[in-house]
Amino acid sequence: MTKRKKPLILITNDDGFRAKGINELIQGLRGLGELVVLAPDGPRSGMASAITSLVPINYKLIRQEEDLRVYSCTGTPVDCVKLAINVLLDRLPDLLVSGINHGGNMAICVHYSGTMGATAEGCVFGVPSIGVSLLDHREDADFSECCRLGRVVAEKVLAEGLPRGTYLNLNLPTDVPVKGIKVCHQAEGRWVNEFKEGENGVGEKVYWLTGNFRNDDKLADNDVEWLDKGYASLVPCKIDVTDYGYLEHLGSWDLG
Amino acid sequence: MTKRKKPLILITNDDGFRAKGINELIQGLRGLGELVVLAPDGPRSGMASAITSLVPINYKLIRQEEDLRVYSCTGTPVDCVKLAINVLLDRLPDLLVSGINHGGNMAICVHYSGTMGATAEGCVFGVPSIGVSLLDHREDADFSECCRLGRVVAEKVLAEGLPRGTYLNLNLPTDVPVKGIKVCHQAEGRWVNEFKEGENGVGEKVYWLTGNFRNDDKLADNDVEWLDKGYASLVPCKIDVTDYGYLEHLGSWDLG
Numbered sequence: 001m002t003k004r005k006k007p008l009i010l011i012t013n014d015d016g017f018r019a020k021g022i023n024e025l026i027q028g029l030r031g032l033g034e035l036v037v038l039a040p041d042g043p044r045s046g047m048a049s050a051i052t053s054l055v056p057i058n059y060k061l062i063r064q065e066e067d068l069r070v071y072s073c074t075g076t077p078v079d080c081v082k083l084a085i086n087v088l089l090d091r092l093p094d095l096l097v098s099g100i101n102h103g104g105n106m107a108i109c110v111h112y113s114g115t116m117g118a119t120a121e122g123c124v125f126g127v128p129s130i131g132v133s134l135l136d137h138r139e140d141a142d143f144s145e146c147c148r149l150g151r152v153v154a155e156k157v158l159a160e161g162l163p164r165g166t167y168l169n170l171n172l173p174t175d176v177p178v179k180g181i182k183v184c185h186q187a188e189g190r191w192v193n194e195f196k197e198g199e200n201g202v203g204e205k206v207y208w209l210t211g212n213f214r215n216d217d218k219l220a221d222n223d224v225e226w227l228d229k230g231y232a233s234l235v236p237c238k239i240d241v242t243d244y245g246y247l248e249h250l251g252s253w254d255l256g
Numbered sequence: 257m258t259k260r261k262k263p264l265i266l267i268t269n270d271d272g273f274r275a276k277g278i279n280e281l282i283q284g285l286r287g288l289g290e291l292v293v294l295a296p297d298g299p300r301s302g303m304a305s306a307i308t309s310l311v312p313i314n315y316k317l318i319r320q321e322e323d324l325r326v327y328s329c330t331g332t333p334v335d336c337v338k339l340a341i342n343v344l345l346d347r348l349p350d351l352l353v354s355g356i357n358h359g360g361n362m363a364i365c366v367h368y369s370g371t372m373g374a375t376a377e378g379c380v381f382g383v384p385s386i387g388v389s390l391l392d393h394r395e396d397a398d399f400s401e402c403c404r405l406g407r408v409v410a411e412k413v414l415a416e417g418l419p420r421g422t423y424l425n426l427n428l429p430t431d432v433p434v435k436g437i438k439v440c441h442q443a444e445g446r447w448v449n450e451f452k453e454g455e456n457g458v459g460e461k462v463y464w465l466t467g468n469f470r471n472d473d474k475l476a477d478n479d480v481e482w483l484d485k486g487y488a489s490l491v492p493c494k495i496d497v498t499d500y501g502y503l504e505h506l507g508s509w510d511l512g
Contacts, residue, residue, distance in 0.1 A: 043310065045309060045310075046306060046307040046308070046309050047304075047306045048303075048304035048305035048306045048307075048334075048373065049304035049305070049367045049368050050302060050303050050304045050306045050368070050370075051302040051304075051368050051465060052302070052465060053301060053302050053464075053465045054299065054301075056454055056456070056462035056463055056464045057462065057463050057465075058456075058460060058461060058462045058463060078304075078368070079465075082450050082451070082465075083451065083463060086449070086450045086451050087451055087463060108380060108495070110497060111305045111373075111376060111380075111495070111497075112305050112306070112307050112334070114306075117304065117367075120367060124364060124367075124446045125446065149511075149512075152511055152512050153511065156509055156510075156511065160509070163499070163502055165444065166499045166502055168506075180511075180512075181511045181512075183503060183506045183507040183509075184503075185496070185498040185500065185503065186496050186497060186498045188421065188495075188496065190380045190381065193342070194338050194342045195338070195339065195342050195343055198312055200312070200314070204314060205314060206312035206313065206314045207312055207313050207314060207339060207343060208309075208312045209307060209308060209309045209313075209335075209338075234506065234511070235498055236498065236499040236502045236503060236506050237497040237498060237499060238497050238498070238499040239364070239367070239444075240441070240442050240444065241366060241367075241442060241493040241494050241497060242441040242442045242491055242492065242493060242494070243419070243422045243492040243493060243494040244441065246419055246422055246492045247439060247440075247441065247492060250424075250439045250490065250492050251439040253412055253416070253439075254412075255405075255408055255409065255412065255436075255437045255490070256405075256408050256436075256437075
């Protein structure tokens, strides 16, 4: 009988390989399988699913231990996933975990987040993929609950798999201990008052991104609501963004 | 009786304000309303829904004519939309048109495209939004059919509106004349063989993004299929990426 291979787990993020969040995640997942980390060489927050095509990218080994290799990459979070799967790894990972992000990726943030871009990209390759984020931007945030619940979800996904084209978005509030995990939908809403005006060195106006999130969701069971109540939110997300409910009506339009 | 205001139409892209595609689009939409263009100051292809938060951004007026103002912006396509609506414009646009992109944004490309990131962002603000792309990357591509069909769709959207949270992804093949517009879903599939190995100036390996799209969709009425047959594809897309079909099953998982 041949020994069954350990699960291969690809880890990435958008805060860079030096961030506390990804290093806590590595520790939290130790023992679950062979861990390969390929993460940006510096901050790539808000990079969404951006890809690098005008310049080449590369990667290098940072450290190696038993069942753990850590690489840094000059590209975006999505580049990291593409490079790992196309070039670095000799087989498809059994699981991708992206994070732990310093800052929440609930609601509309799923679209802006590099952490979630990388998660979606794992899913594109057919790898069961989970993004994990904490609603705390601080460098020294406390990721202990994220590690605990991230591991619970990771173990479950390794055992159960995920449907083709579906990935998971796990967010944790700063409340400790977290009251539990609530499976729910992405809250409707957007950022408001998004810019702070400033002035550059030669006296020209410049605009800094800032703002507050406004929850416009009228339905129960949205992620923002559960996070506000001290629960972790777990949203299953789809790669296919087609609005199937509107296809028929749009098809009835006379477009010449 | 007060004179009804002309429709306000916000135009952006990811190829930059100098690209042929956006300038053809401007000409194609002239007469439909007051056109305000706020587009990146250079190429931002593959920027998805990326946002700029670590440095400030700014914009400047490039040219002004009757019912047309053109601004360039140092940010990403999504930054352009946010800046236009938060800072530049005194009212919400009646329509956003993003493009015409030099290169197709069908299938999974909807996730990587800055043109489609900007389109989604318009939708987040409640602005009926359309992304228009041509399956031709060349600087001097022929955008005449895109302008014709883009205007048809734009006029229809101005008249009918779009559901809250839904935006449109219009792609055109290079075949002229286009056989018609097919309303359809986003093809399932992904890019394969994505990197070409090279060497930098000091002899280190580098990786250039390249690859071919592989259509894995087994169902009829997907965008790649219709484009292959010489039709334009029109896909309604949703901001809410929740996989509602999987919520109940995921909710049944024992997560402690």
